[in-house]
Amino acid sequence: MYDGPQDRRPLRERPVDSLISFIIPVLDEEEAIPHFLRAVDLAFAGTGQRLELLFVDDGSTDGTLTLLAGLAAADPRIRVLSFSRNFGKEAALTAGLAHARGDAAVPVDVDLQDPLELVPRFVEQWRLGYDVVYGVRADRRSDNPLKRHSARLFYRFFNLLSDTRLPQDTGDFRLLDRRVVAALAQLPERERFMKGLFAWIGFRAIGLPFERPARVAGRTKWRPWKLWNFALQGVTSFSTVPLRVWTYVGAVIALFAFLYAAFIVLRTLVLGIDLPGYPSLMAVVLFLSGVQILSLGIIGEYLGRLFKEAKQRPLYIIAEEYPPPAVPDAPRLAAGVPQPWT
Ligand code: UDP
Ligand code: MG
Numbered sequence: 001m002y003d004g005p006q007d008r009r010p011l012r013e014r015p016v017d018s019l020i021s022f023i024i025p026v027l028d029e030e031e032a033i034p035h036f037l038r039a040v041d042l043a044f045a046g047t048g049q050r051l052e053l054l055f056v057d058d059g060s061t062d063g064t065l066t067l068l069a070g071l072a073a074a075d076p077r078i079r080v081l082s083f084s085r086n087f088g089k090e091a092a093l094t095a096g097l098a099h100a101r102g103d104a105a106v107p108v109d110v111d112l113q114d115p116l117e118l119v120p121r122f123v124e125q126w127r128l129g130y131d132v133v134y135g136v137r138a139d140r141r142s143d144n145p146l147k148r149h150s151a152r153l154f155y156r157f158f159n160l161l162s163d164t165r166l167p168q169d170t171g172d173f174r175l176l177d178r179r180v181v182a183a184l185a186q187l188p189e190r191e192r193f194m195k196g197l198f199a200w201i202g203f204r205a206i207g208l209p210f211e212r213p214a215r216v217a218g219r220t221k222w223r224p225w226k227l228w229n230f231a232l233q234g235v236t237s238f239s240t241v242p243l244r245v246w247t248y249v250g251a252v253i254a255l256f257a258f259l260y261a262a263f264i265v266l267r268t269l270v271l272g273i274d275l276p277g278y279p280s281l282m283a284v285v286l287f288l289s290g291v292q293i294l295s296l297g298i299i300g301e302y303l304g305r306l307f308k309e310a311k312q313r314p315l316y317i318i319a320e321e322y323p324p325p326a327v328p329d330a331p332r333l334a335a336g337v338p339q340p341w342t
Contacts (some may be wrong), residue, residue, distance in 0.1 A: 010332070014103070014127050020119070021052040021102030025092035028111045030063045031217040036110045037071070043116040049123070053078045055110075056096045059086030065320070073324035084319035089221075090192040091316040093172060097181050101184075105181050107172045112216040114173035121208060122175035130204035134174035136167065138209040147227070154231050161239040164200045167207060174198065191203075193234045200238070236301050243302055246295040302336050 022040070026033065037053075044051065055081060068080045081095055093107050104126055107116050108114045114135060122133040143151070155168050172194055176184070181203045222230075235242065 017050060018104065018122060018123075019050045019052055019102040021054055021096075021100035021105045023093060023096030023100055023105055023107040024053065024055045025058050025059045025096065026055055026060060026064055026068075026110050027086060027089075027109075027221050028060045028062045028064060029218055030060075030067050032215075033064070033067060033071075035112060035216045039112055039116045043119060049120070049121060051077050052100065054096050054328050055080045055159070056092040057082040058089065058092040059083050069320075069322045078322075080320075080322040081318050082322075083109050083318040084317040087316040088094040089152045089172075090194050093194050095316050095318065097176075097184055100181065102178070102333055104175050104177050106175045109171075111218060113212055115210055115213065118208060118210050119175070123255055125208070126175055126177060129208045130205065131177040131180050131206035132174060132198070134170050134198075134205060134207050136168065136207040136209045137171070137212045139211055143212075146224075147222075150227065150231075150310055154230070154234070158196075158234055158238070161235060161241040162196075163261050164196055164238050166195055166199050170195065170207065172198075177203070177208055179203070189237070190313070190315060191305055192312075192315065193230075193237045196234055196238045212276070223335045232301065233305075240302075242298050246298070249291065249295070253291070282288070308329045 024036070033055075040051070040053065053075075053076065055068050057068060063082070067080050068078070068082075072078045079099075081094070081099060083092070096107065097105055104123070106119055106122065108116065108119075118135060124137075125133040135235050151169075155166055158166050174197075180201060180203050183203070184197060187197055187201075
């Protein structure tokens with residue numbers, strides 16, 4: 001099931017006493033966090049691996065931040081960035097990647113749907129010279145059928161329209177070498193469809209299959225409407241086919257219109273004039289208005305995104321940080337894409 005490059009070129013130097021940064025976006029997850037920490041300890045028990053646990057609190061409204069602040073005070077591995085409001089998981093990942101200090105970074109969900117026992121195997125592959133090691137969901141039985149089918153459709157549609165290949169059934173769960181993280185930080189766009197960006201930057205990558213278990217505690221934060229918008233964001237960030245297709249749709253319709261006009265002229269010459277035609281006229285007018293509005297809507301999707309890019313607002317605002325930064329400057333405006341390791 002490996003689908004990365006198979007040749008093993010000379011090993012790249014990896015630090016002996018490496019630090020691995022977990023990047024953990026959390027939104028109202030006070031129930032799941034204790035399970036998560038236990039799972040981390042279990043996965044790395046006896047390995048001596050140095051870890052950084054970088055939680056990004058994406059505007060939680062329950063006790064998540066209080067819990068995390070307490071944990072950060074007690075455990076030197078734990079760091080917490082807290083957003084001023086909910087900016088979305090993609091922004092949380094971006095913030096985490098920008099602030100991670102490790103030799104490699106691993107974005108994970110806190111609900112243990114990304115099995116942590118796989119991470120030591122990610123690290124093994126990374127030591128062998130791979131820059132990106134991603135998890136491939138071997139089965140998606142834990143997702144409900146609607147989400148499963150819509151996800152499959154989305155991957156198909158995306159790969160059809162875009163030059164960037166998204167590997168099927170991969171999420172954000174992966175290990176990224178610090179060079180890859182630095183490359184990601186150079187992408188200036190505000191629309192951050194992380195799956196697509198991960199695929200776009202390239203580097204030597206390998207996939208490891210895993211079974212995705214059900215959520216350990218709490219509830220999923222994704223609603224169908226949010227997922228739909230996420231899919232739209234993915235396609236519009238990585239393909240201009242939906243914009244260009246209208247040239248061809250227009251050309252085909254114009255061709256049919258021309259043929260039909262020629263037919264009417266001929267028929268009138270041969271058979272004389274007849275008047276009926278209101279229903280067909282109506283149908284054609286409605287069809288064409290529909291097509292025009294639809295294409296305008298698609299242009300609007302792109303225009304809206306351009307507008308967002310043009311405003312150059314930061315991707316997120318960090319309101320609090322634990323342990324507190326050496327120079328307190330709250331609330332700190334994180335420039336959208338700070339350079340992590342300079
Ligand atoms: N999450 C977040 N911001 C959001 C939505 C989700 O930080 O706006 C976090 C959430 O706390 C979890 C991860 O992203 O750690 C995945 O979310 P969830 O399990 O709800 O998604 P699913 O696994 O159902 O796709
Ligand atoms: Mg989940």
